[in-house]
Amino acid sequence: MGITIRDVAEAAGVSTATVSRALRGLPNVDERTRRRVQQVASDLDYVISPSASRLASGRTGSVAVVTPYIARWFFCTVLSGVEDVLQEADMDLLLTCIGDHNNQLNRSPVAPRLRRRVDAILVIAVPPSDPQLREIIDLGMPTSTIGLTVPGVPSVTIDDVAAARLATQHLINLGHRRMGIIGGSPSEAPFTAESDREKGFSQALTAAGLDVDPILEAFGYFTIEGGEAAMTALLSQPTPPTAVFALSDEMAFGALRALRAHGLRPGVDVSIVGVDGHDMSEHLDLTTVVQPVTELGRIAAESLLVQLREGTPTLEPIRVPTQLVVRGSTGPLPGLSRD
Amino acid sequence: MGITIRDVAEAAGVSTATVSRALRGLPNVDERTRRRVQQVASDLDYVISPSASRLASGRTGSVAVVTPYIARWFFCTVLSGVEDVLQEADMDLLLTCIGDHNNQLNRSPVAPRLRRRVDAILVIAVPPSDPQLREIIDLGMPTSTIGLTVPGVPSVTIDDVAAARLATQHLINLGHRRMGIIGGSPSEAPFTAESDREKGFSQALTAAGLDVDPILEAFGYFTIEGGEAAMTALLSQPTPPTAVFALSDEMAFGALRALRAHGLRPGVDVSIVGVDGHDMSEHLDLTTVVQPVTELGRIAAESLLVQLREGTPTLEPIRVPTQLVVRGSTGPLPGLSRD
DNA sequence: GGGGTGGCCACAAGCGGTTACATGAAATAA
DNA sequence: TTATTTCATGTAACCGCTTGTGGCCACCCC
Numbered sequence: 001m002g003i004t005i006r007d008v009a010e011a012a013g014v015s016t017a018t019v020s021r022a023l024r025g026l027p028n029v030d031e032r033t034r035r036r037v038q039q040v041a042s043d044l045d046y047v048i049s050p051s052a053s054r055l056a057s058g059r060t061g062s063v064a065v066v067t068p069y070i071a072r073w074f075f076c077t078v079l080s081g082v083e084d085v086l087q088e089a090d091m092d093l094l095l096t097c098i099g100d101h102n103n104q105l106n107r108s109p110v111a112p113r114l115r116r117r118v119d120a121i122l123v124i125a126v127p128p129s130d131p132q133l134r135e136i137i138d139l140g141m142p143t144s145t146i147g148l149t150v151p152g153v154p155s156v157t158i159d160d161v162a163a164a165r166l167a168t169q170h171l172i173n174l175g176h177r178r179m180g181i182i183g184g185s186p187s188e189a190p191f192t193a194e195s196d197r198e199k200g201f202s203q204a205l206t207a208a209g210l211d212v213d214p215i216l217e218a219f220g221y222f223t224i225e226g227g228e229a230a231m232t233a234l235l236s237q238p239t240p241p242t243a244v245f246a247l248s249d250e251m252a253f254g255a256l257r258a259l260r261a262h263g264l265r266p267g268v269d270v271s272i273v274g275v276d277g278h279d280m281s282e283h284l285d286l287t288t289v290v291q292p293v294t295e296l297g298r299i300a301a302e303s304l305l306v307q308l309r310e311g312t313p314t315l316e317p318i319r320v321p322t323q324l325v326v327r328g329s330t331g332p333l334p335g336l337s338r339d
Numbered sequence: 340m341g342i343t344i345r346d347v348a349e350a351a352g353v354s355t356a357t358v359s360r361a362l363r364g365l366p367n368v369d370e371r372t373r374r375r376v377q378q379v380a381s382d383l384d385y386v387i388s389p390s391a392s393r394l395a396s397g398r399t400g401s402v403a404v405v406t407p408y409i410a411r412w413f414f415c416t417v418l419s420g421v422e423d424v425l426q427e428a429d430m431d432l433l434l435t436c437i438g439d440h441n442n443q444l445n446r447s448p449v450a451p452r453l454r455r456r457v458d459a460i461l462v463i464a465v466p467p468s469d470p471q472l473r474e475i476i477d478l479g480m481p482t483s484t485i486g487l488t489v490p491g492v493p494s495v496t497i498d499d500v501a502a503a504r505l506a507t508q509h510l511i512n513l514g515h516r517r518m519g520i521i522g523g524s525p526s527e528a529p530f531t532a533e534s535d536r537e538k539g540f541s542q543a544l545t546a547a548g549l550d551v552d553p554i555l556e557a558f559g560y561f562t563i564e565g566g567e568a569a570m571t572a573l574l575s576q577p578t579p580p581t582a583v584f585a586l587s588d589e590m591a592f593g594a595l596r597a598l599r600a601h602g603l604r605p606g607v608d609v610s611i612v613g614v615d616g617h618d619m620s621e622h623l624d625l626t627t628v629v630q631p632v633t634e635l636g637r638i639a640a641e642s643l644l645v646q647l648r649e650g651t652p653t654l655e656p657i658r659v660p661t662q663l664v665v666r667g668s669t670g671p672l673p674g675l676s677r678d
Numbered sequence: 679g680g681g682g683t684g685g686c687c688a689c690a691a692g693c694g695g696t697t698a699c700a701t702g703a704a705a706t707a708a
Numbered sequence: 709t710t711a712t713t714t715c716a717t718g719t720a721a722c723c724g725c726t727t728g729t730g731g732c733c734a735c736c737c738c
Contacts, residue, residue, distance in 0.1 A: 004693095005694065005695060017696080017717075017719080018717055020697085027715095028716060029716070047455055048694090050695095051390050051393035051394040051693080051695090052695035053696075054695090055390040055694080055724065055725085058723075070422055071633070073410075076415035077410040080408075080436070087435060087436065087452075092456065093433065095404075095433075096422070096426060097419070115386045116341065116390070253619075253622060257622055279563070280592075283592060283593070343725085354687065354689075355688095356688065357686085358725095360726090363726095368687085369686060388724055390724080392725055392726075394693045394695085394726090395726040396693085396727085397693075682735105683734105684733100684736105686732090686733090686734105687732085689728105690727100690729095691726105691728090692728100696723085697720100698721090700717105700720100701717085701718075702715105703714100703717105704715080704716100705713080
C-alpha cells in the first residue's frame with residue numbers, strides 16, 4: 001500500500017540511489033534532477049520508511065528522554081523544551097520513565113528499552129547514584145543530563161550552589177539570623193541539586209558568620225505535602241526559624257500553607273524563599289530563585305544534536321544563569337527597626 | 340558490533356527463523372529448543388534490532404502521543420498514565436506536540452511525523468475542529484482521543500456536561516442564584532470539554548428555573564492569568580455574581596487570586612468551583628469536580644492496545660466518572676439565613 | 679503398510695532503504 | 709590530441725529480521 005523509493009525512482013526515471021541522495025540533500029546530485037525527484041516524490045505523496053532507513057543506515061533519528069517523573073512541573077517543563085528542539089530538528093522523541101514514578105516502584109532495567117532504538121539519550125534529574133543511570137551511561141552512546149552532573153557526561157544545570165547562596169543571602173540581607181532549611185530527604189540517594197543547594201545554604205550562612213543549626217533542617221521530599229509537614233516541624237521548635245529556605249518551590253508552597261495554618265503571615269512573621277520559578281510561585285506570591293527550565297531542556301537537546309553531528313561531546317557542564325525574584329513571601333526580620 | 344540473530348542461531352545450532360519464533364513466543368517451537376535459544380540469547384546479551392524487525396514485520400511497536408501542550412497539568416498527567424501502560428506493554432512512546440505550544444504557533448503538518456513510524460495514535464484534548472486532528476484521523480490508523488470526542492473515533496473522557504451540572508448544582512444548593520461562568524475562549528475552536536461544560540452549566544441553571552445571563556460569562560483561556568482577568572471582569576459588573584463556575588481549576592486559581600486582590604473571601608463573599616482536580620486545588624482550598632486524569636490516559640492506552648491486538652475499535656466513547664470535592668472556596672450565599 | 683496428520687524446523691524471499699564501488703561523460707590539464 | 713579529473717548516476721550488496729513454503733520424521737488409523 002505504501003509508495004516506495006522504487007516507485008519514485010521509476011516515475012522520475014532515475015535509480016533509487018539517486019532518489020535517496022536527492023531527497024536527503026546529499027551532494028553529487030544535479031540540481032535539476034534533484035528538483036524533479038522532489039517533485040515526483042511529493043506528487044506521489046511519498047514518505048520514507050524510517051524502519052528501512054534506520055536498518056540500512058544504522059541511525060535511528062531518535063532521541064530518548066529518560067525521566068523519573070512525567071507529571072511534575074520541573075520534568076514536564078524540561079521535556080517541553082526538549083520536544084520543541086527535537087521536533088525542529090526532525091528527530092523522534094522516545095519518552096520513558098524510570099524510578100518510582102507515581103509512587104510506584106519501577107526498577108526494571110532500562111537499557112533494553114533504549115539499545116538500538118535511539119541515537120542519543122537525555123536524562124532528567126535522577127540521583128547520580130541511580131543504578132539505572134549507570135546502565136544508561138554504560139550503553140556508551142551520546143548522553144547528556146539535565147539537572148544533574150555526572151563526571152565525564154555532558155550536562156546542563158543551573159549552578160545550584162550559587163542559587164542557594166543567592167536565596168540565603170537574600171534572607172540574611174533582610175536581617176534574618178535564625179535560618180531554617182527544608183531539604184529533600186535525609187541523605188539517601190540525593191539529587192545533585194539537593195546536595196548542592198544545601199551546600200550553598202551552608203556557605204552563605206558561614207560566610208555571614210552564622211551557625212548552621214542541624215535542628216533547623218527538616219525534609220520535604222520535594223512535594224507540597226512534604227514541605228507542609230517540614231514547615232510544621234520547624235514551627236514546633238522551641239525557637240523556630242524566622243526565615244526558611246526551601247530547596248524547591250513545591251516544598252515552599254507547602255511551607256506557605258503550614259504558615260497559614262498556624263496563623264502566621266508569610267513575609268511578615270516568617271519569610272520563605274524557594275528555588276525553581278514554578279508557574280504557581282507568582283500566584284502564591286513566593287520569593288524564589290528562578291531557573292529557566294524550558295531553556296534547560298532546549299539547551300541540552302541542542303547540545304546533544306551538536307554532539308550527534310560533530311561527534312564531540314561538550315564535557316564541561318553547561319551552567320545556565322538563575323535569577324532571584326523577590327515577592328511577598330520574604331520580608332525583613334520581624335521587630336527589626338526600619339524607620 | 341551488535342550481536343545479530345544469526346549469531347544466536349549459530350550458537351544455538353538452529354536457523355534464524357527458529358530463533359525469531361522462539362524469542363517471540365510463537366507456537367511450533369519445541370520447549371527445549373526455545374529454552375536453549377533464550378539461554379544463548381541472554382548469554383550473548385542479544386538485543387533484537389527494532390528497525391529490522393519493523394521493516395520485516397510492518398509493525399513498529401510504537402504509539403504516538405499527540406498533544407497541544409506538554410508542560411500543562413492536564414496534559415502531562417494524562418501522558419504519565421499513557422506512558423505507564425505503554426511501558427508495561429513494551430511499546431515505544433513517541434511524543435509530539437502540535438498546535439500553539441508554549442505560545443508559539445506550530446501548524447506544520449503532523450502526518451509526516453507519524454506516517455510509517457507508529458502503529459497507533461493517541462490524541463490529547465485538541466479542539467475537534469483542529470486541522471491537524473483531521474490529518475491524523477485521515478491517516479486511517481488506530482487512533483483514540485482523550486478529553487475530546489470525534490464521531491467515529493474511540494475516545495476516553497469524563498462526562499463534561501454532567502461534571503459541569505454537578506458543579507453548578509452544588510452552587511445552586513448553596514443558595515446562589517446569580518451565577519457567573521469563566522469559559523475558555525469566545526467560541527473560536529472550542530475544546531469539546533469547553534462547550535460541554537458550558538452546556539452543563541446552562542442545563543443546571545435552567546433546570547433550577549434560573550436564567551443564563553450572558554453578561555456573567557467571561558473568558559479565561561484556560562490559564563491562571565486568564566482566569567484572574569476574567570474574574571476581575573466579572574467583579575466589575577454592576578451586580579457581580581455571588582458564585583462562579585470556572586471551566587478549569589487553573590482558571591479557578593486565577594479567580595481566587597482576583598478575589599483576594601479585591602479583598603473578598605472565597606467561599607464567604609464569593610464562591611468558586613472548578614473542574615479538574617488539579618494537584619494544587621487541595622492546597623488552594625478549591626472546591627472542584629475531580630476527574631481521574633492519570634486514569635484517563637491509562638484507560639485510553641489500554642483500549643488502544645486492545646484495538647491493536649483485536650483489530651476492533653471501541654467506538655462508543657468511554658466515560659470515566661467524576662467526583663465533586665467540596666472545599667473552602669464554596670459556601671452558602673452571603674446573607675442567607677442559616678440558623 | 680500405505681496414506682494421512684501434526685509438530686518442528688530450515689530455506690530463502692522479501693521488507694525498503696543506504697552506500698561503496700563502478701561507469702561513463704564532460705571538463706580540465708598536459 | 710591524449711591523459712586526468714570531476715561530477716552525475718547506476719549497480720548491487722548489504723542492513724537484520726519475519727514469514728510463507730516445504731521437508732522430514734514420528735505417530736496414528738484403517
